[in-house]
Amino acid sequence: MIPADLDTPPVLRELSDAEGYLAKICFKTGPPMLSGVELEWTVHDRTDPARPVDPDRLRAALGSHAPQTLDPAGASSPLPGHGTVSVEPGGQVEISSAPHRSLRALHLHTSADIDRLTELLASAGLRLGRSGIDPYRTPTPVVDTPRYRAMRTAFDRRGPAGRTMMYSTAGLQVCLDAGTPEGFRDRWDALHWLGPPLLAAFATARHHAGRDTGWASARMAAWFAIDPPRTRPAWTAARAGADPVATWSAYALGAPLLCVRRPDGDWRVPDGITFRDWIGGALPQPPTQEDLDYHISTLFPPVRARGYLEVRYLDAQPPGEWIAPVGVLAALLDDTAALSLAREACEPVLDRWDEAARHGLADPALARAAATVLRVALAAVDRTDLAPATRDQISHIVQRRLGAADRRRP
Incomplete structure (x- = not known):
């Protein structure tokens, strides 16, 4: 018989225990080989895009791919390209x-998944x-969900930006290996200093709820406003x-708790309590340790360390254009x-x-x-294994x- 305590997550009683655990799990080093994306979109009625989309309609459209947040008894089957579907609190769909x-x-695989998702939604x-x-x-x-209720409670203390972020925003996240023990520091730095130019270049979030917000990326404005110790850059x-x-x-342990998982479904916590x-x-x-793992998932800086490096500062892109910022980042690194x-x-x-x-x-x-970053990046994209037509597409998007x-500047 296996002792019961082997199934119990280790308790963190000292700050040094947490620091040691984070050092092991947040920067898994090695030759950088893998990349991935998380693509998020708002979802709209095809004839009346301002009409709310209810969860039953979304669940029916997604069918066997519906996540358990929509269909607790469902299969949550992967898409043809092996991507998985999730649904965010405002009904945003993510691959x-x-x-x-x-x-x-x-x-190739992600495009196949997007095509299948588009077909499923179109049928509804x-x-x-x-x-x-x-x-x-x-x-x-x-x-x-209990997580989303706790998020809403925490963010409401600081104003309306939290609800805007939860229910109205859609991002594009790029996931990249941390890199070798000798090189992961440079990759971490690089993803941050590339951030402002690439955020500016690929901003798509100016208009919200029928008005011009005055921000190139009102999505990032909402993120930065909700809870600075959780959303500002580390x-x-x-x-x-x-x-x-x-x-x-230091960033993770100094960030306030967003929620604490409990069996009764009430995950709310008092304001201002940090993990430390x-x-x-x-x-x-x-x-x-499991609580610390979950706490990391409630931190939303522009670059997040989760074993790999997760770039979170890019807005969702128009149909077919997601590969441009992804290709730029991956080629540069x-x-x-x-x-x-x-x-x-x-x-x-x-x-x-x-x-x-x-x-x-x-x-x-x-x-x-x-302009300089993207010019350099396009030359690097031409040295990747992307198909020539895809490289041309990225160049066209960037040049546009x-x-x-140039036309907007006085």
């Missing part, structure tokens, strides 16, 4: 791809959104070159010479996240940085974005 060893395979009179925030509807809940220019493990550990406080006895029961040139261009705009979200490429300094920015 999480399988990890792939090449950009070409990632593009639904379509995917085209931007990073709902341009038609005010924030409206669709899916309710990295700053002042910490360039610092140990990512120590930086991420929990280890120190702020709650009746001490946390476990795999090309040392290109990344060095891009880094030099980013130096003047380090930490300019707010300006990138508000002004996008209308900001001259960000536009200059983005830069050209539109």
Whole structure:
């Protein structure tokens, strides 16, 4: 018989226990080989995009691919390209791809999954959104779970931005290996200093609920407003070159708890208790390693460490265009010479996240940085295994974005 305590997650009684655990799980180093994406969209009625979409209609449309948040007894079957479907609190639909060893395979399999999802929704009179925030509807809940109820409670303390984020935004996340023990620090730094120019270049979230928000990415504006210790970058220019493990550990343990899982379904927690406080006895029961794993999933900075590196600063893209920011990021990180040139261009705009979200490429300094980064990236994309037609598509998308920015600037 297996002792019962072997099935019990280890308890974290000392801060050093948590720091050691984070060091093991958050930066799994090795040769960078895998990449993946998480693609999220708002969902709309095909003839009346402002009409709310209820969960029953979504569940029927997704069929066997519906997640358990919509269909607890369902199969949650993968899509043809092995991606899985989830549904966010506002009814946003997300595909999480399988990890792939090449950009070409990632593009082919994920495109097949998007095609299948599009067909399923179309059969129910639904379509995917085209931007990073709902341009038609005010924030409206669709899916309710203990996690989402706790999130709403926590974010409501700070104003309406939390509901906007939960119910109206859609992002594009790029997942990349952390890299070798010698190189993961540079990859961590690079993903942060590339952030403001790429956020600006691929911003798609200006119009929300029938109005012009005045932000190039109202999605990122909402994220930054809800809970800064949870959503602001863990990295700053002042910490360039610092140990990512120590930086991420301090960020994670210093962030407030969003929820604590309980059998009764009430996951809410008092305001302001950090994970560090929990280890120190702020709650009746001490946390476990599983609690720390879950806490990491409630942190939403522009770059998150989860064994791999998860880039979260990109808006959802129009149909067929997701491969452009994904290809740009992956190509740059795999090309040392290109990344060095891009880094030099980013130096003047380090930490300019707010300006990138508000002004996008209308900001001259960000536009200059983005133009250089994207020019260098396109050359690197041409050295990837992507099909020639896909490389041409990425170039066309990038050139169109830069050209539109030139026309908007005075």
